[in-house]
Amino acid sequence: MLIAYLDHQRQDQLQWLVSAGGSSSDEAILCALGVEEAGDVALSARDFGGVVSLWPARFLRPSTADDVARALLLAARSAGLTVAARGNGHCVGGQAMAAGGIVLDMRALGPPMSLAPGGAAVDVPGGALWSEVLEWTVRNHRMAPPSWTDYLGLTVGGTLSNGGVSGQCFRYGPQVNNVVEMDVVTTDGDRRLCSASINSDLFFAVLGGLGQFGVITRARLALLPAPKMVRWRRVVYADLETFASDAEWLVTQPDASAFNYVEGFAFLNDASDPASGWNSVPILPGSAFDPADFLAAAAASVLYCLELALYYDDRVADRVDEREEELLRRLRYVRAAEFSADVGYVAFLSRVAPVEAEARARGTWATPHPWLNVFISASNIVDFDRNVFKRVLLGGIGGPMLVYPLRRSR
Structure with missing residues (x-):
């Protein structure tokens, strides 16, 4: 199973969709909710995608699960009133907007993070950023959740409502597979505890449910000991078939002898696109890379890179080179292009x-970012490469083109 992710920042090819928020028939009730108003209503009409803009009647900042419950109960009793939970604004198609309705700013939600009884999990408010979870768990307990997203400026409730996929998935599954329990406010305003054994139908509906079955106000996340260091490596391939074969081999190795992280991306054999050209391959700033130094002049217009990571600490530092070499020896990447x-x-x-x-310094972070995640069977990845990477996207997209294998069993 492989996933392809495409991120496009070209504003001239996009159509803006704008809807002005009207007055709600429940205006008086909205005012009486008793939930603090968020300051910038315009913020609730924007998201990372930058394509859709829908204005709510109210932008509220709930601080407790009871605040969330009151808003959802109001919506359940009011014809046509919609509620959307907004994390850090990284939806790409207006999914966290509510035209003429209520948007909940989940970032203010409490209580603060705490270690769960037994110490093998952490209780996190739904509006906490993954970067905050990382900093808190590692600094205070030398522990961390095992599965992450590439970008950590996302809320826990947001990614758990979608899946939470990254290069650790082949070992630990997506983030939704690493949740012990949750507090959820259902669409009719009920507060419910759920897990794989308690209210399990709700638990599995909410995880990856796109916010349609309830709002996550607290999640208990499994923890593992956090390593101290990471050996981070990128290796280049000239063709998709070899790249995919090696990637699939890597993610099927026993955990004890495998990399801890495996991702990959396609890139243009060109330097003109800084986000998806060959300049995106080096790890450290200032490193030079030109495929012409390693590949024949007739090399393909699209090349591929595997991104790998091996975790270690002081106890096994002297074996990192040996462990990595055992894995790299089997791979068929372009030697020296690493x-x-x-x-x-x-x-x-x-x-x-x-x-x-x-990107913020360049002013491109605020430009439109249409974003597409696609799950493709291994048997179809070559056709996808031929028809999409080498035809539709041949001129680049102004953003990364990630492609890497996942295991159905995880």
Whole structure:
């Protein structure tokens, strides 16, 4: 199973959809909800996608699950009144907007994070960012959730409502597979505890349910000991078939001898696109890379890169080279077309933060970002490569084109 992710930032090819919020028939009730108003209503009409803009009647900042319940109960009793939970605004198609309705700013939701009884899990409010979870669990307990997203500026409730996929999924499954229990406010305003054994239908409906079955106000996330360091490596391939074969081999190795993280991306054999050209391959800033130094002049217009990570700490530091070499020896990437660095665990998981800072400095972070995740069977990935990467997207997309294998069993 492989996933392809496409991120497009070209504003001139997009159509803006704008809807002005009208007055609600429940205006008086809205005013009486007793939930603090968020300051910038315009913020609730924007998201990371930058394509849709829908204005609500109210932008509220709930601080407790009871605040969330009151808003959802009002919507359940009011014809045509909609409620949307907004995390950090990273939807791409207006999914967290509510035209003429109520938008809940989940970032203010409490209580603060705490270690669950037994110490093997952490209780996190639904509006907490994954970057905050990482910092709190590692700093205070040298523990961390096993499965992450590439970008950590997302809320826990937001990714659990979608799936939460990244390069650790082949070992630990997506983030939704690493939830012990949740507090959920259902669409009729009821507060309910759910897990795989308690209210299990609700539990599995909410995880990956796109917010249609309830709002996550608290999640208990499984924890594992956090490593100290990461051996981070990128290796380049000239063709999709070899790239995919090696990636699939890597994710089927026994956990004890496998990488901890396996991702990959397609990139253009061109330097003109800084986001999806060959300049996106080096790990460290300032590193030079030109495929012409390693590949024949007739190399394909689209190339591929596997991104790999091996976690370690002081106890096994002397064996990292040996462990990595055992895995790399089997791979058929273009020798010498590779980059590596040893970085701290938190720095590795936060690797997109410098990219965000650079994009904000350039002014491109606020441009439209249509975003597509596609799950493709392994038997169809070659056709997808031929018809999409090498035809439709041949000129680049102004953003990364991630493609990597997942295991159905995880």
